[in-house]
Amino acid sequence: MSGHSTYQPQSAFMKWMERRLPIAGLMYSSFVAYPTPRNLNYWWTFGGVLTFLLGAQIVTGIILVMHYTPHADMAFNSVEHIMRDVNYGWLLRYLHSNGASMFFVAVYIHMARGMYYGSYKEPREVLWILGVILYLLMMATGFLGYTLPWGQMSFWGATVITNFFSAIPLVGESVVTWLWGGYSVGNPTLQRFFSLHYLLPFVIVGVVVLHVWALHVVGQNNPTGVEPKTDKDTVAFTPYATIKDGFFMACFCIVYAWFVFYVPNYLGHADNYIPANPAVTPQHIVPEWYYLPFYAILRAIPDKLMGVIALFGSIGILAFLPWLDTSRVRSANYRPLFRQFFWIFILVTVGLGWLGSKPAEGGYTIAARILTIYYFAHFIIILPILGWVEKTKPLPNSISEAILKSSGVSSAAPTATKS
Amino acid sequence: MARSVLALVLAGSLLGLTATAFAAGESSHETPQPPRQKWSFSGPFGHYDRGQLQRGFKVYKEVCAVCHGMKYVAFRNLTALGYSEGQVKAIAAEYKVQDGPNDQGEMFERDGRPADYFPTPWKNENAARAQYNGVPPDFSVLAKARGYERGFPWFIFDIFTQFQEHGVDYIHALMVGYKEKAPAGFALPQGSYYNDYFPGHAIAMPPPLSDKRVDYSDGSPTTVDQYAKDVTAFMMWAAEPHMEIRKRIGFQVMIFLLVLAGLLYFAKKKVWADAH
């Protein structure tokens, strides 16, 4: 968003418009002429995927609201009405419920990419923190949305999550009553959760605008972690990045469609097809898969308050990542030791996720404790120390130099397709 | 080099520690996994077998419906089982539905119409509890509301094999899983029955099916196993009536996305050819 761009209005109307509201120029400089590093790999296409999913979730969500009834007595019925009677209702609901999962798949990859290539480092700290805020908003939205069908998991998930706040000393109980609008999760809770579930996506859109703005101020990071220096290091966003994003988005949609059309309930839980019953807790209550690592951390800690603090701390600590990582080299490509610890960290998180789906007993709890300690140690101990002790590989002078070095192998492919 | 060895050692020990912990955490499996059944509706081109659905509906109507309602399924939906509109009207008329109030302000009973929903055979949950020693669950979405843990690594393979029949496998197993006597040492509570596949084994529902209980006109075997398969298939249809169209559209979407992705791939190559 570098102000006055190279945009030249063609028609008389666009010239007239440009002097009054230069929106076309803004779009042109942001999404056409905007220079992107030419060496971006496919891990960088997830920002586009996330934008697409946000739009898809909002569209399908607005439509579902046309048929859904946010009332404890009617919510489950109205969802079944959508699934059975509304034209393509089953499709819209499965798109929305699986879209939420796809959203988290994409955001986790997006975050992991940022961590691997050091995209949070100076001067991208604010960009990264906005991302953490977006992630928190997504988690809140996803949780609120999962309560709306008012099945058993909806109801008991809402009960367990809102009870986090009962851990607050002195005022905890009052806060929970305030959240519920009653003395247990009930119709007032459902109605406010519905209202907030509709609101938060638009807050997300607003923060996404800030996120993209911050991105366009500092520019994209790239696999070398070396900032672009000359025009040779970059290509125009359109057509180069747009066509690449488009191709990958189509591939991503294949995965998305696979879940929607073939295994639409795979990522859900069977118990949520049982209408909410305040008298019976499901035998084995688990949150949606995307919260499982944090759920494991919560349960690993034997103290109620400390458990909740650890849960929020495990997400909040991400915001401090730019300062916890003391290395001045961004990309893990040039940090051999960090690269290994990165993959251990990923495995630990996946492991925590698996443990979160298991009952909190015996060996599972012990394992969750070990992995929880490691999770925090990664940020608080390993990253700061690595920055001081690690011997990094020499960085290339520029992006184009890095491409030239590796092009001995890869340049054959594009020329071959020209014929 | 020494440092990367350090990282590897750390990773290894972490894995080892957690693995021992897992081994300790693995509790003994009390409830066996339901055996896998063959279902006509599984897989990407799965279809409901109309004959089977009609048999399953007959079992539901003559056996299950005594206790179990199906409140989200309307009589009009039965056309999907291959019944004609006239047959559906006749089936609906077999049921009594409460309507009203009439001009005098009284509720009254009338014959069911295709637009009506299957009635629940008890007034409210308390009444059901008093009568049946539990609330018989509604059949509408039951096939999706039941399942079992597949465990690692099967739950990952299931994404690719499209295995979604946890619920129907479980219900079928439950139907055939009754034992005359609880094993020695098992304290069966009063008014309960022993079932191999029910979590906790003590189920309040008496064995509902027995050989020859329902007549079939198409020559299918009148055995408990066949009844169980048919009624379970019927329940899957009740829970997911749009499954066939879902899978059909899914296939078209897949073909479309593959073509689009292919075109975009070559378009991307052409665009980027300029950049090199």
Place this chain on the structure above:
Amino acid sequence: MTASSVEPNRRDFLYIATGTVAAVGGAAALVPLIAQMNPDASTIAAGAPVEVDLGPIAEGQVIKVFWRGQPIFISHRTKKEIEEARKVSLASLPDPQADDKRVKPGKDQWLVLVGICTHLGCIPLAHQGAYEGWFCPCHGSVYDTSGRIRQGPAPKNLPLPPYKFLSDSKIRIGEEDTAKV
């Protein structure tokens, strides 16, 4: 996209093909998004025909029943009302239609109408207005004893719903009498 007038080469063809396929997919994706607003299966089923017993309707009385969420007027007309409806000259009507075309043969006393003003959808009041037929309180449209528009902004006569006589004193609204058509 370069807007050149020369015939497209192979590269342009690839781009055009890609764009076309993407556009077709986008259009197909709009189908469910739009179709979901149409009446759903339960609404369509609830619009099934309704049966009305004519016995209790006294001569000169108009009753209102509902079919598909729409008010249906059933008027048991008096001799005088029928005569008035018949003697008017068709040429003078804004929407000419003979009265005997608006009732079932031999059932002149039974007039069945969709009770929605053809102007902007209000429900007209019975036995009011200059022709003692119907009068719409919203914008002053006046209908006669055959439900035909006579004065005011409404462009058309009150429409007739599909219905048939099951017996002399019973009709079913929502089903046309296929035997006689």
